[in-house]
Amino acid sequence: GYNTALFGKWHLGDVEGRLPTDQGFDQWFGVKNTSDEAGYSSTAQFDTSIVPLPYIWEGEKGKPSRKVKPFNLESRKTIDREIVERSEAFIAKQAHSDKPFFAYVALTQVHPPLGYHPDFINASRKGMYSDILMELDYNIGRILDALSKAEVAENTIVILSGDNGAVTDGIGGGSTGPWRGGFTGYEGGLRTVGIVRWPEKIKAGRVSDEIFSTLDWMPTLASLIGEEKRIPADRPIDGIDQSAFIKGSQDNSDREHILFYIGDDLFAVKWRSFKIHLKTNETLWSPVQTYLFPPVYDVANDPGEDNNLMKFNLFAHSWVYVPMGQILKEKGESMKKYRNINPGEVFSGY
Template sequence: MSQFDSIASPTVRTADNLEPSFVHGDQIGVAKQKLADHLARRKKRPNVLIYMMDDVGWGDFGCYGGGVAVGAPTPNFDKLARGGLQLTSCYSEPSCSPSRATLMTGRVPHRHGLHRPPMYGEPGGLKGELTIAQLLSDAGYVTQAVGKWHLGENVESQAQNVGFDDFYGFLSVSDMYTEWRDANFFPEIVYSDARTEWIKNMPFNKCFVHATKGGTSQNVEEVTIPVLSELDEKWCQYSTGFIERMAKDDRPWFLYHCTRGAHFDNYPNERFFGKSPARHPYKDTLLELDEIMGRLVETLRNTGQLEDTLIFITSDNGPHMETWPDSAFTPFRCAKGSTWEGGVRVPGLLYWPGMIDAGRQSDGLFDLNDVLPTMLALAGETGRLPHDRYIDGIDQSSFILAPDGLSNRKYHYYWLTTNFSALRCGEYKMVLTATSDDDSGSAGPGGFTGVLQRYAYARLYNLYLDPKETHNYMTRKLAYVEAFQLGIRSHLATFRRYPPKNVMGLNAPDKRQS
């Protein structure tokens, strides 16, 4: 089977609670042998470094067509792309918290319940969920989270209580700490003592924090605008310190490094201010994110851990175009907050020298929910996959490790908050529900513009011929209808046995922490 034949190829469901997948027997054998040889050679299971950026677009890196061409060269990201596997169909959820929870749990938002970002002290939704950090910790991994968390400020959803040994970062999102301090955006607050005091008394944490497993988060420093510009540097130093310490430890580790950049509003570190060819805060920030990635890789190399470490670089969603020009670049339709490709198609680079062949590029489907089962497989811990809940992620270890490996995923499911939106298989995407991409539309939860559109008749787009999703192909492609409807029905049917969750909104328990 080639990737092109995925629409016509059957999948296998190995358990009722697991997503069906392709079974490529030859590449599974190759991957298992590679992992066995690596364990014999290196005497330890692989480390995992996930580098999660905020609102960075699919096209921002040079290897995706951006870089110098859009005013921000990315030499370190581009080098890693040339040295490993570059994914061109890597999918997030439409916004940051749903994506991060999906990566952590291997489950789509309609299962873990975080349909949108929690704001200004709202509780999150990880209570009762099993995370990749917890599962790897149970398997003997040292687990470290650094940077933006944004999965809820309630105690049960904080990093130190969902499997991480240590957390150093902030609990919410960049602009929440700064917008009300900046007279360019909120003069009516900055120039009013009463309103400033009102914001200060709101029950959300205004500092970045530190916490250890099972403990209470302790404030490190209030996040003012000058402090915000230094956070990615502080977090880089914390992560490089962790990597250096782990060089003296026999245990494998999982580092979840989440950057502040490039979420609006960007206040670049003084070392990068005005240094991009674009001379723009967003582009300056991209330079810093690229440099930080280079420093993490160099620390791995200098400590002799690079060959032991799988690196995955991605973004939590597409660009937030409502903040243009303080936003990212995508060649696709629409942006963050939508299920058009521009909202959910994100960069995805996988790098592991000696294990992932250099120079690979694939349009095989890869979802952020695939991270959990894939990392467990690479760690030799597939048996730890939960049996009491539905796991939407698929083990993609053979796709990653086999030369010219094929994706094991047949479908990508698009969810727009609680609405099933679309399904992709092969080069085709069937759309049932979507947002309008008119930024003058009404604002929805999370601050995204556009109004919900339900189509009386499904639309079918060929993403190879029409990446902007403007030409409905349905009338001429009716032969595909049953295949897509079967995929949609099968997915929605899983919610009968494994009911959805909703932890956001007015009915959520109020467990805020100041």
């Protein structure tokens, strides 16, 4: 097996039994939930009898996690530096181990409340947001340098990604480029950076607009390292093995569609280059809109999702509802046969 560590944001359960060291990691350091919590204690009426004071935590497998220090606006400035330093130490140590390693480095930038290391105050001379981007770039560079210094860079898979598109409201910067909306069901909320480096196996410089989901990393990584037999066969797996696509042995992704949820609600279905919106919200703060006839966009030709094809030639594209219906039918049947596992449930199989 692998030596494993998580450094940074977790946000997949904040009680014992649901922490990183309960979910396969040997060690962890970071925050149980979200960077939002760094701002809690600075608000005028924050009450620890209602909401516990947020902390930065650390832990090892088999032991209760322990508090490191309060997570507030001051510690928010330096947490990414600490994440990087611990990651560097982990890489250096694991380079001399007989076992391979997996490090999940979840940096907190860029995310409100905005705050950054003092080394980057006015570093860009373009304002806080640009300073934060410089810090983020610097921290990623340190991780890559740590791999080179440990002489494991050539045979280490590095993935750089994010969990959602840019949220520009009230943050002083950021952009979704030509795509509409951030943190919504539009392309600006769906799309994020996706870069993979593996010098020994993956040719550098390839760029693709094919569909690839975060869900695909688990089966893809298992296949890339020759451990696809470890993928559970007793349940549906949402991810698709994209190893052939990643290695460049084929130009096309093996994923043709993706379902996009906000909370428990299905907002959009993307099939090929078509995007069908069952619900929409224009910003974080706007109401949710539902439709009698869900709008359809061709994001290859209309990345801003401005031209509803259902209005163009009046329903000529209503046939696109057919593959969407088939996708949702198959998913519904699968969810009925294989019920969702409840959070915290000890799952013994179907």
